[in-house]
Amino acid sequence: MSEFIQYTLQGLAAGGFYALSALGLAVIFGVLGVVNFSHGACYMLGAVISAVLLAELDLGFWPALLIVPVVMFCFGVLMERLLVRWLLALDPLYNFLLTFGLTLVLVEAVKMRYGVSGLPYEVPAGLGGQVTLGSVSLSTYAIFACVFSVVVCVAVGLLITRTRIGMIVRAATEAPERTRALGINVGRWVTPVFGFGIALAGLAGVLAAPTRAITAEMGSNFIIILFAVVVIGGLGSILGAVVAGFLVGLVEAYGIAYAPAYAQIVIFVMMALVVLVRPSGLFGREEIA
Amino acid sequence: MSEPAPKPAPKPEPDRAPVAAPARRHTPMLEVTGMSAWYGEARVLTDVSIEVAPGEVVTLVGRNGAGKTTLLRAVMGLHRQLQGSVVLDGVELTRASADRRARAGLGWVPDDRGIYASLTVAENLLLPPVVHDDAWSLERVYDFFPVLHERRDFPGTKLSGGEQQMLAMARVLRMGSRLLLLDEPSEGLAPVVVERIGEIIRAITAAGVGVLLVEQNVRFASTVADRHYLLAQGRVELHVAGEEFRARESELLTHLGM
Numbered sequence: 001m002s003e004f005i006q007y008t009l010q011g012l013a014a015g016g017f018y019a020l021s022a023l024g025l026a027v028i029f030g031v032l033g034v035v036n037f038s039h040g041a042c043y044m045l046g047a048v049i050s051a052v053l054l055a056e057l058d059l060g061f062w063p064a065l066l067i068v069p070v071v072m073f074c075f076g077v078l079m080e081r082l083l084v085r086w087l088l089a090l091d092p093l094y095n096f097l098l099t100f101g102l103t104l105v106l107v108e109a110v111k112m113r114y115g116v117s118g119l120p121y122e123v124p125a126g127l128g129g130q131v132t133l134g135s136v137s138l139s140t141y142a143i144f145a146c147v148f149s150v151v152v153c154v155a156v157g158l159l160i161t162r163t164r165i166g167m168i169v170r171a172a173t174e175a176p177e178r179t180r181a182l183g184i185n186v187g188r189w190v191t192p193v194f195g196f197g198i199a200l201a202g203l204a205g206v207l208a209a210p211t212r213a214i215t216a217e218m219g220s221n222f223i224i225i226l227f228a229v230v231v232i233g234g235l236g237s238i239l240g241a242v243v244a245g246f247l248v249g250l251v252e253a254y255g256i257a258y259a260p261a262y263a264q265i266v267i268f269v270m271m272a273l274v275v276l277v278r279p280s281g282l283f284g285r286e287e288i289a
Numbered sequence: 290m291s292e293p294a295p296k297p298a299p300k301p302e303p304d305r306a307p308v309a310a311p312a313r314r315h316t317p318m319l320e321v322t323g324m325s326a327w328y329g330e331a332r333v334l335t336d337v338s339i340e341v342a343p344g345e346v347v348t349l350v351g352r353n354g355a356g357k358t359t360l361l362r363a364v365m366g367l368h369r370q371l372q373g374s375v376v377l378d379g380v381e382l383t384r385a386s387a388d389r390r391a392r393a394g395l396g397w398v399p400d401d402r403g404i405y406a407s408l409t410v411a412e413n414l415l416l417p418p419v420v421h422d423d424a425w426s427l428e429r430v431y432d433f434f435p436v437l438h439e440r441r442d443f444p445g446t447k448l449s450g451g452e453q454q455m456l457a458m459a460r461v462l463r464m465g466s467r468l469l470l471l472d473e474p475s476e477g478l479a480p481v482v483v484e485r486i487g488e489i490i491r492a493i494t495a496a497g498v499g500v501l502l503v504e505q506n507v508r509f510a511s512t513v514a515d516r517h518y519l520l521a522q523g524r525v526e527l528h529v530a531g532e533e534f535r536a537r538e539s540e541l542l543t544h545l546g547m
Binding site: 167168170171173174175177178179180181182183184185186 | 365366367386387388390391392397399403405406407408412415416417418420460461464
């Protein structure tokens with residue numbers, strides 16, 4: 001029983017990384033119609049920048065938690081302005097290929113500079129221990145990562161459901177042309193939304209840094225699972241991205257614990273089952289599928 | 290329904306002579322000149338010129354595929370393969386984006402009503418920016434459409450077809466649009482609701498708002514419109530005043546093949 005609770009917590013913590021990243025993927029897809037293949041690489045960059053901040057500037061986890069999303073937001077803005085924007089009028093496949101190519105560039109660039117062996121990072125002071133509840137002892141950092149992800153997801157949820165910006169994002173996600181015809185300059189929101197989505201991937205990277213091996217390839221597997229998350233949750237659905245993120249994190253953790261040989265397969269079996277029953281995902285709208 | 294009756298719209302010139310090309314009543318608010326449009330190689334509009342004056346209801350009548358919806362989309366800036374000019378209140382909009390045209394005063398009410406499922410009724414109303422001093426306040430909208438007030442926190446698409454149509458019209462009135470582009474507002478609605486839509490159109494034009502109306506329901510069109518442009522194969526075949534249209538209705542419709 002105590003092991004089960006530990007696996008659950010690990011799953012929820014990993015699910016938090018998926019949820020945050022998938023949220024970014026969902027808002028970018030919603031407003032731009034772009035499937036950002038480089039999202040895994042941006043998650044990796046978030047972790048790598050955290051490690052570099054520590055090694056070069058002696059800035060630890062807490063400053064990184066603030067600095068990295070800002071840096072990644074700027075990176076996203078540049079990426080949209082310099083690259084993605086020029087292909088928006090074409091078939092979405094072009095931006096998919098562009099971001100795929102960008103992934104290769106980013107991964108190889110990190111390998112060239114920092115090698116393949118992994119960068120050192122530590123669990124931040126104060127979160128390194130274990131919390132003991134009765135017979136169960138749980139990693140303090142996993143609890144923190146879990147709570148932090150939920151708080152950020154709820155905050156983004158409130159931003160989207162309760163503010164005028166969120167209303168415009170929802171409207172533009174549902175029907176971009178109609179939203180323009182109602183007097184809203186959708187184009188003005190495209191760059192900040194893209195930057196915001198990339199910043200969320202970077203934030204997930206910072207959160208993952210203390211518990212995962214920080215390597216150039218850490219995003220490669222991540223992006224594949226992230227696509228499974230998005231398909232399960234429903235493409236373009238913001239609530240779906242969050243719920244499916246945590247769900248996939250849990251299923252993955254139980255898989256690793258109880259059926260290690262099948263851990264990777266389980267997620268994709270789940271994806272196939274969801275698509276069989278609900279082709280547009282758990283929270284997807286029919287017309288988006 | 291228990292809404293307050295809209296003020297009857299007095300028609301300022303009840304005795305206009307029926308002429309083949311009726312004179313406009315004022316300086317036109319909307320001027321579309323020499324509009325041609327294509328879908329790829331296929332030409333769907335040929336040299337169409339139309340005008341709408343303030344407070345006037347002008348319809349585009351024609352069969353399916355005559356180019357009516359394309360013309361509305363072209364005026365709104367949603368169709369790209371295009372020639373011809375669009376001027377609203379003297380402002381040249383030919384090269385303007387759809388969102389600029391909307392802020393210049395064009396109010397888009399698409400044939401599917403265009404209600405957002407992911408926005409509540411109130412959010413649907415509040416989404417567009419207010420672009421004119423004469424824009425309706427939210428209170429006025431709710432006064433005029435009490436059902437929208439009752440359902441304000443519902444998702445937009447939980448409304449009935451008629452309520453969605455009213456929401457789509459209320460949305461551009463709250464925005465302060467000066468000229469409404471209504472695409473088939475009566476489509477799929479019960480006769481009593483269609484009658485109500487007619488009352489609403491009369492009430493809003495009484496305040497000087499112009500309406501360009503696409504209609505398949507000719508009976509409905511003839512009860513609300515001041516003038517009609519009859520479209521066939523993407524051309525204006527005839528331009529007639531409301532009275533003449535009513536007098537020659539069956540002949541004209543046979544001519545259009547409707």
